[in-house]
Amino acid sequence: MFNGPEVPMSILFVCVAAVFVLRGPFGRAIADRIAGRARAGTEDQDVQELRGEVDDLRHQLGEVQERLDFAERLLARQDERVGALPKRRNE
Numbered sequence: 371m372f373n374g375p376e377v378p379m380s381i382l383f384v385c386v387a388a389v390f391v392l393r394g395p396f397g398r399a400i401a402d403r404i405a406g407r408a409r410a411g412t413e414d415q416d417v418q419e420l421r422g423e424v425d426d427l428r429h430q431l432g433e434v435q436e437r438l439d440f441a442e443r444l445l446a447r448q449d450e451r452v453g454a455l456p457k458r459r460n461e
Contacts, residue, residue: 391397 392400
């Protein structure tokens with residue numbers, strides 16, 4: 371049935387076609403999937419979002435620390451004023 375050069379030529383054609391297909395984006399996608407790098411893009415995006423949230427939280431924490439320092443200074447100043455007042459004599 372397949373006694374001529376048709377079989378080796380068809381095998382050669384299939385191999386060459388497979389090489390072209392697998393060397394392109396489709397082959398890279400398969401290789402990334404096998405290597406476990408398929409989610410790298412989404413993980414990078416998640417990491418960037420988390421870094422942004424951490425930066426926001428750091429900024430908010432800095433503001434809260436400044437407010438706390440201000441409140442502590444006001445309380446310390448008020449304590450100094452109360453201590454400087456003359457004491458009342460109980461008669």
